[in-house]
Amino acid sequence: MEDPAAQQRALAEGNKRVMQEAFLMKRATDASDTKSAFTHAGNMLKELKTTQLSPRNYYELYMKVLDELRHLEDFFTSQNRQARQPMVGLYEQAQACTMVLPRLYLLNTVGACYILSQEAPARDILKDLLEMTKGVQHPMRGLFLRNYFSHVTRDKLPDAGSPYEGDGGSVDDSVEFVLENFVEANKLWVRMHGQKGPSKDKKRRERERKDLRLLVGTNLVRLSQLEGVDGAKYKTDILPPILEQVVGCKDTIAQSYLMDCLIQVFPDEFHLASLEAFLDGVCRLKEKVRVRPVLESLMERIGNYVGEHPDALPKDVDAFRLLNDCVTRLVSERPKLELSEIILMQVALLQFASQCYPGRLEYINHCIGVCGRAMVSRGFEPLTGGRPARRDLPLECIEALLRLLSIPLKSLGLGVLSLAEYIDLLHFLPWESQKQVSLELLRSVLSKESALSDLDCVDRLLGMIAPILKDPPNGERGDGDAAMQAAQEEERRLVARVVHLMRNEDTDCYFRMLVVARRHLGQGSPSQVQYTLVPLVFRALGLARTIRAAEVADEEQAAAAETAAAAAAAASAATAKAEAEARATADAAEGGVNGGSGGGADDDGDADGDATNGGENGKEGEGGSDETEAAAAPAEGDEDSGETVAPAPAPAGESPATGAEGAGDDEGAFPPVPPAAAAVARPRQFSSRKVYQFLHEIVTAMAPLHPWVSLSLFLQCAIGADRTGFKAIAYEFFSQAFILYEDELSDSKAQVRALVSMAGTLLSCEGFDPVDYDALATKTAQYAAKLLKKPDQCRMVTLCSHLFWSPDEAAPGRRDARRVLECLQRSLKIADVCIAGGVNAQLFIEILNHYVFFFEADNPEIAGRYISGLVALIHEHVDSLDPSDARTEMERYLNNTLDHIRRKKEQADLPESLGKNFAWVTI
C-alpha cells in the first residue's frame, strides 16, 4: 500500500477498467438500453471498491468515475423527459445491483435525476438516499460516497427560492439532511483513526486523514450556501448539532479542523450571534486540540468585521466578556497549556478588544494582567533590580509577549503609561526585548505628535524606556558592527525627539518635567548621557528664554500698570519668536553636536571655503541627523559656487538658526507656544536663573566624561544666558568651557573645532562688559597661538582676528583695528613657516581673503598695499609649485578671490571711501 510504484500501477489499472466500462456504458446509453447501462455503470463503479489505493490516488479514480457518472445522469434525465420513463422505475432498477457500493452510487445518481424531475418530493428522495447510504461503513469509501451525495444534490436541496421548495420540502429539511451527512461523514472520518495497522503507520494514517478532511468540510460549506439560513437559524438549528458532533467525536484532528472550518465558512454576523455556544464548544474540545489558533482566527474575523461595521456588535452580547470567560476557563481547565499559548490567546483577545472596544482601557489592562499572573504561576519572575533571570523565558513566549505589548502601543500610544499592569509585564522580558518595546513606544508617541505635557506621564515614560538609556544589567553594550551602531544612532534619535516633545505652558510644571527627565536620563549609562542629555539642555535653554521673557513682561507690567496691555503684547511676540528660534537652534545644534562638528560654528569662521573642512562637514552631516544636513548645505553651496569672499562673520547662533528654521517649518510640528502672559496669575516658582543653574549642573556633571560635548553645550548655554541678559552667567559658562578646553581637550583636531566654536560663540554674545569680552577674546587668541600644528595655528589666529572687529560698529570695546592687523600679520608669519607641500600658498590665499574682508569692513589699519603685496607673494609661491591638482585648485581659489577684488573695483555703487581704497589695490 505504501509503495508508490504499486500505487501507480493499481491506479492505472483501475483507470483503465473504468474507461472500458464507461465506454460500454455510453454505448448502452446511446442505444437507450437502460438495463445494460446500469450493468456497465455498476461494473465501472466496482472499481471504487478497491482497497489498494491511498486517499490521494483513490480521489483521482473517484474523479474519473464522477466524470463518467455525469453522462449517466444526463441519460436518465433524457430517458425521463423524452422517453417518458418514470423515475420511480429507474430508481428501483438502480437497486437491483447486488453490490452495495456501486448500487449506492447508482442510486444517488438516479436520485438526483429523480429530484430534478420533481416526480416526487425532494425531501423524500433525499431522506431515502441518506438512509441507504449508511450501507457503506468503510471509512474512506463511505466518505467518498457521502461526498458524491453532497455533490449530486448540491443544487437540488429545497431552499428559499429554489424550485424544490414547498412540496419538495423546506430549507429546514435541507439543513437536516446536510447535517446528517456531515455527522455521518465525520464519524467515518474519525473512525479512520482507529483503523488497524502498526503504530509506525500512525503518521501516515494521520496524513491520509488530513488529505480527506475536505470531504467532511464540504458539508459545512454546503450549509453556509443555503439561502434560507440566517443568523437565528444558524444559532438554533445548525451550530448546536455541529458542535455536539465535533465535541462528541473526541478526535483531535477533526476537532481542530472543523472548528476552524466553522469559523471560516459561516459569515461573521452568525458568529457574533452565536458566540456563547461556540465558545462553550471550544472549551469542551479535547485537551490536545490547540485551541489558541481556533480562538485566534475567530477573534480576528469578528474583530475585522466589527472594525469595518462598528454597528454590527450586538448590544445584548458582551463579546469580550464571553471570549474572556472562555479563555479563562481554558487556562484553568488545561494545566498543560503552554505559556506561550496562553499569552497568544491574550494577544488575540487584546487585539479583539482594541478593534471592537476601542478605548476600553480596563480590557487591555485585564489582558495584560492575566499574562502577568500566568507568568508568575509558571515560575517566572520580573527582572527588576538588574538581577539576571533565574530561568530564561522560552523564545516563543518572548515573541508572544512582544506582540501583546505592542498592540496597546499602536492604539493607545502614551495611554499605555496609565495601564498599571503594562510596565509590570514588561519587566518579565529580557533586556533586549524590553528595549524593543520601549523603542516601539517611543515611535508610537512620536507618530502621534502630541506634546508631552504631563509630569507624571513623562516620569513613567522615561522610566519605561530605561532599557534604551541604560546598559544591560549583564554583558556589555558593545559598540558592535555598523548595523548595531546605526541601530543605536536610531535609538538616540528617538529619545532626543521624544525629549523635544515635552512642553507645557506652565513654566513651573515644564521645569519640573525637565528635572524629572534629567533624573531619568542622567541615570542612563555614561556612554548614553552624551546623546540623551543634549536635547534636554536645549529644551531647558528654550524654557529659560520663555521664563525670562515673561519675567521681563512682569517687570514692565509692575513698572507701568497703564501700559500693561501693550507690554504684554510685546512680550508675547518676543516669546513666540524666541521660542521658535530657540527650538530651531536646538535642533540644529543637537545634530551638530552628535555629528561631531558644530554646524553653526563651522560656517561662520571658515567662510573661506576650506575644501578639507567642507568635505568633512558634508561627510559627517550624512551620519548625523537631518538637521545637520540642512545646516551643512549652505556651507557646501559656498564652496561650489566658488564665492571666495569671506562673508561677514554672522553671529554663531543665528546662522544655523535661519538654516534650520526652514526645516522646522517644513515639519510643521511645533506651533508657537501661546504667550506666557497667562502665567502672571500665579507667582512663578522657578526663575530663569534657576533654569541656568539647572543647566550648569547638568553640563558640569557630564563634563568629565564627555568634554567635547560638554564644551559645546557650555557655549550654547552661554549664548542663551547672554541673550537673556545674564552676562555674569554667560561669563561663567564661558569660563567653564575654557576650563574644559584646557583640562580635557588634548586632541589637536578637537581643539581646532573647539576654538572655532568658542570664537563664533564669543562673537555672537553681545552683552559682555568690554573688560570681560577682552579677557575672553584674548584668551581665545592665546589658545589659537598655542596650537600644536602650524597650519592650525595660522588658521585659528586668522579666525581670532575677527574677535577684535565686531560687525557692530557701536559695540563698546569690540573694535581694535590694530589687534586685527597684528593677528593677520602673525598668521602670515606662521604661514610663511609652513612650507611643506605648498600649504603656505594655500594659507596665504586664505589670509588674503580675510584681508579683503577687513578691507571692505573699513578697517583703517588694513591698507591696499598689503593686499597688493600679498597677492604678489601668492603668485610667486603658486608659480613655483609643480603642476598638480592641488596647484590647480589653489589657482582657481586665487583667481576667484582676485575676480572678486576686480569686481569690487569696478562696482560703481561702492561707498566713496571704499571705492577710493580699492583704487589703491593693484593686482
Add this chain to the structure above:
Amino acid sequence: MQALFGFNPGVTILVEFDHIDKRPTKPSTPGDRRASEALPIFEGSEAVSGTATVLVAPGKKVDHLGIKAELIGQIELYYDRGNHYEFSSVVRELDTAGALVGNRQYRFDFNLAEKPYESYSGLNVRLRYFVRVTISTRGKNVTKEMDFVVQNIQQEPEALDSLKMEVGIEDCLHIEFEYDKSAYHLQDVVIGKIYFLLVRIKIKHMEMAIIRRETAGTGSNQYNESETIIKYEVMDGAPAKGECVPLRVFLKPYALTPTYRGTNKFTVKYFLNLVLVDEEDRRYFKQQEVTLWRKYVA
C-alpha cells in the same frame, strides 16, 4: 420417433389452448430442460379449454377405440421416475370408437377441474399440469401432452408481524435485525434494518441471501436441497457500535415461487439469510424463514 418405429402410421395430434395469445405466459427458464418454451399461465379457478386437432395422413384410415382428453395435475419426484402422484385428473370423452379419415377437430373444456397447487419446477421435484389427448387403438395408443402453468393468487397471510431478532456471539458480535414482515408477496420489497449492538470482529461486509429449501419425498427417501437464489450485499466495511444499516431488497427480479406446504410430497420454503463476513472470510449468519405468497399472476 413413433413414425420411425412404424407404430403410428400417420396420426398426429395438435393441442391448442383458447386465446393463447391473450394469456400471460411464463418465460422459459434458461437451463431448465423441462421448461424450454414459454407456457401459458392459468389461474387455479380458471377453466382450461382448447382444441385438439387430429391429423391423419392423406389416404389413410385409422381405426380407434375412442378419443379422450385429460387434465392432469401431478407431482413428479425425480428419484422415483415413472411413479407419479396424480392429485388431480379429469377426463373428457371426445369421440367414441370409430375410424378417422382426414383432419378432425375436437373441443375440450375442463371448467371444473381442480388445480389446487401452483406449478413448480425444482431440483428434485416438479409439480406440473398438462392436458393429454389420447387416441386409443388396438395397438399403441397415440397421445399428446400439452403443459401449462398454474398460478394461484393467494390471500394475504394474516397477522403480518415484523420479524425481529437479536443474535450474536458472546463478547464478539451482537446484532439485532428486523424485517418488516414475515411474509412477502413475490413483487414485494423486503425492508429491514440491522442494528449493531456490539462489534468486536473486523467485519468486511454483510450480505443478505435468499435461500430456497426444497424437501421432497418422505422417510428414507427424503431429499433436501437448498439453493441460494440471490446474494445481495447490504453493507461494505466495518460498522461501529450503534450503527444501523438499512436493508431493502426488491424481490421482483428474481425467480421466486410461493412457499409450498400444501402437499405431503414436497415442501418449498424460503429463508432470508443474513451473513456477516469478517476479514478472515469467516461467515457469521442467521437464517430466518419467510413466507412467500402470490399476489399477482405473472
